[in-house]
Amino acid sequence: MSTREATLSSDDTPSIHNSRTHSKFKWSIRSWAAHVKAKRRISKPKLLENHHNTASNTSDNDDHHDGALALSKLIRQDFHFMKEEIAKIKNYVDHVDGQINQAYKEFEELQTRGSREGELHEVKKDAAKLKSRIPSQLRIHSADSNPHRNSWPHINKSSNEMMNLYMEPKSESTMDSAHLLEAFNDLPHYSQYFLLCFFLFPPKAVIKRRVIIYLWRSEYSYWREDLANVVLDRFIGMGFIEPVYQRCSFVPDSLRMPLSVRSALSKLAMGFVNTSKYNTGEITECCITKFSTLLNVDNAIIDGKLLEKGTDFHALYLGRWQSSATHHIEVADNKVLQGLKNMKQLSFLSLRGISMITELPTFISELTSLKILDLKACHNLEVVPDGIGLLENLTHLDISECYFLENMPRSLANLSRLEVLKGFFIGDSKNNGRSCTLEDLSRLQKLRKLNIYTGVKDFPEEGQLIALQKFEALQNLTISWGGYSSTDGSNGIPETQNLSNKPDLSLPSTLQKLNLQCFHGTSLPSWLRLSNMKELKKLYIRGGQLCNLEKSPERTANDQCTVEILCLKYLGDLKMDWEDLMILFPKLIFLHNVECPKLTNIPCNKSGVWKRQEGH
Template identity: 40%
Template sequence: MSTRALVTTSFESPYVSLDLLSYLKSRQVTSFQIFNEVIMPDFLHQMSELKQLVEGSSSSGSSGSSSSSSTANNGDDTIVEEDSYLQMMFEEIQNDLIYIKKACVKFKQWEEDQVNVSMKGLVFRALDDAFKQRTGSRDRREETSYIRDKLVKTHHLVSMLKKSLHSSPPLSSGNLKSQSLQRAKHSMIRWELNLHGRSVYLPTKLQEIEAESSTFKAIEAESSTFKEIEAAYNGLDVTLKLCFLCFSVFPENAVIKKKVLVHWWVGEGFIDTLGTSGKTAEDTANQFFNDFIEKGLIKPVYKKRRPSADSCSMEPSVRYATIKLAKRAGFFSFDSNGNPTEDFTCSRRACLVKTEEGSSVHELPYRLEQEKVQSIINVNELNLDFRPEWFSKMKYVAVLQLGRWESSAKHLIQVEDSEFLKGLKNMRHLRYLSLRGVSRITELPASICKLSNLRILNLNGCVDLEQLPQGIGSLKNLTHLDMYECYLISHMPKGLALLSQLRVLKGFVIGEPRPGGNYCKLADLSGLENLRKLSIHVDKTSDAAKRELFSLAEFKKLQSLSISWSRLYDTRAKFKLRSLSISWSRLYDTPKNPLMMAPVPVPLVKLPLVKLNLHYFPGSNIPDWLMRWELNNLKKLYIRGGSLSNLCHGKEDNWAVKMVRLKFLEKLQMDWRKLQELFPSLTYLEIDKCPKLSFIPCDENGVWKKAD
């Protein structure tokens, strides 16, 4: 029987049992793939339903009439004790199943007949239970008796299977140890911190939950190093402690973008500047980073000789100490090697980590109390084999970082399709959703528009995404929307103009107008008073692009602007290459013959831009819509690729910027003297592959810095 045939089965259907029975009658050995992907999920589904049945029975038993006789009351006490016993049995079965699941990773095939017989017995048990559940209703005592009988038999079968595995080829107890089982043996005192209306749980006392590995013993040997880190950590306030412990999940020597941490902190509720004026989440986070740097907990990572750093890293010794602190605090669960795990029993945070022992993506659904998880962080999983039902119970998730956190696009993450996103509809507490770099997502379901608390939606690098849902305007609390490098999107939904809290918008598309005009235009965004950072992707083959870009003069509070030009994906027609060069010249170049078109005096528009980034501009001169801006506040100018041959701007033909980066400009021609005249306030210059720039005193990395 093929695996594909079994995957479509479910014990919920009475017709499927014939396939399973025929499979059981065959003499083929049960493969791990069938057991892990088919038998175990359906069996856990049965266990989940049974647990709900017990909990429902408990609540109904405890709410009996006050006029019941003493005999009835004694009977209710017996039922309560029975329910407690059943709950304990549930926990033991769950721990055994986790052990079994991890043990399965160690085997390539079943070699012991005893294990195979035990496994088939488990399938028979699940089949029998599925049919019995469809029988007539039972009273309270019959229900309890039925559940007890079912659990006793199941417990016996699971114990046999566990014993068979344990007596098979030797397993590493360190790798197969169930952390949830160990935690059950220790008491823990936790306190609740309320941050911006959201509860954050942080244990304050936790006994050691497992033997320390050699790595952590080495850290303990270097007691002075650990004590220094611990002292610095103890000197932080509560919010800073929580933010700092997030560093513990990243690999050794990892370079981490600050933006990744900022979004995570916003999702957790550690930072929330929604509704405040002036101060952004990034402003608050920068203060945190500075505190960590001053205390020696992290170090900034500079690219080339740039004056500021947008990434950071952590020394190995500091990282090991951080893991120990996070482990002690119960902020995350770690295995004996210091790797974060999917176990959210105590921390309410799960990590998706690929290790030699297996994939945590397959471990997560085996947790029977999925409703407790609040944060899921993808550390290094590249294949997210999710099913929609896995997310349906996760009603309290606030952080869902499924995409990549690495800067390199080489870390491509794959999913089967977009179906799993439908399971997000119940996540009304979700604040941060990252699908960065996840391929095969062609569309976002309409149900995602019901995530009323969503603050950050990161779709950067979703190369297969074709459109956004029309109802996106209902995400009233959205502050960050990143659609950069979503190359198949050709138009924006009208609802974008309704996102009144939006502060960062990346990947806005200006394409060829469509009949009816039912899409968002650039001018529609000028009413977003909180918008500070805007990134635009312009179809350079469209005559409408020039007219749309003129509306940028209406963005009176915009501080950072990035524009890139390229051909947009269009399924309706092929591009007409013959008229392409004519279109570029007409759109972007200033007429050289004044008799053909006399210039019309237009007053300059003051814009508060601090940073301007131009990518692959197709014209040879600075465009006239940009010439009309007065940019006295501009500090950074980055130009990458394109056909620019000169950078003259405004009446005085110079810029007030201090930082300039010029890359891949083959036609740009000037010497060092002319460049200094254009940028009299220049303090930092970076040049890469600009062959016609001559006599520029840059170092071997193409960098020039003004001497202090």
């Protein structure tokens, strides 16, 4: 499905032009309407001024009569004008509606014949493009993104979220307020700040560990994430916070503070955290010593006034922190981001899930204190400036689910302190000759987590595997295959020989977690040798055409696969028996099976979960 561009013709009529590229809305309905209204405002004073000059030479009766005639004429003109413009808008809406109906028809056909996850990813991208063409006034009042939605706690209680989350059974903290305060005051300063981060969010808020850790590391960047998790686990043991598990997950990935703890610490927190109304929602600000944070609690529209609140923020969380993607946020216009220009101390910036951002301002390269930049699901983002390579302190960059991005700036390879990179896109090398390559990225010796999205069926090829083996610190790798565009997926690396003649080519042996999404092969590829990956503990395979995992030959204890956690989801063709699975994964302690109907004799519970019992 091609994307389309709406532009204004000379007579202010919206005209639709086909485009093979991901073009943006140069004039949205909102800006076009504002443009026309401005023209009307300019014309009115002239008519009234001419009438006033004439009326000054007449009697009062004539003045009233002529004034009534002039006003009647203006009103009539306004109604004629509105009817004409509404007709133009209807034509535009009918055109877009036709595209939406066609896309929905294709989706229904996929559902009827049994769609694979890779195909659904493509439909999701097309839907995102069409959604971006709906005028913002309509989109923000949709059922899933109402800016006047109920205040907390309902904001975090969509039915889907509540079905996917459950609280670990435990009682409220047994300590009274006095003992809680005493325990808090005994904590080190960095731990106190960690806990106060929870007061940025509404009561009963379910918060991802990632969000809390990012807020904390923006101030204490020298703390590793694994140590941050140790501190959080200590808080759980002390009763300050409690874990919230993703349904069927092995470890808790979300947290919240019990109301009893929040109540006990609230007076103390009030000295550091302030919540205030803004537009139709709320914002919270936190200031501890010289470190200040601003968080968008539930505003659907981000405008320039919000960024006028100060330039000394260290952490700015404007985007979506809620787990559910139904919380729609957008910027009033691209100029809003100009308010970031003087925030030289900013170390953490989240624009996650914010629509209508088409490009980052070039001055982003001047914010050299940035350590964490979260751009996930900025669906309208088309360009990441090459100057991003000047952010010498950047450790985390997330550009996943930015479907309009077609090129990765080569300067990414200059981010020598980068530890996490999500959303690295690899396309057809013929069309992405100037895009950053895996070979370029291999210079990043601190990179430990890499998420790759590719539209190339044969990825990874020889040159890419050689490049991946150069990532000495890489522990977590995700590869997602989308719509296939070419068999040449070298992305700047010359075409190479078939991998079957290269038995030594495989993924890095340092990997501890591997996630494969929508893999096209029917059996595990030659580059995935589980017995050679001695550090691999977690293996996730989601969607695709796998038919078998191939039972391994008899091996010694030293050659056995080390995977302990295995998640198999939406693999309709995967055929394997429990006995064979245990031979392949002898150290397995946790299995999650979702919609893999041809796996037989699997002793999972109703949720598709199997856990090894202690002593077995």
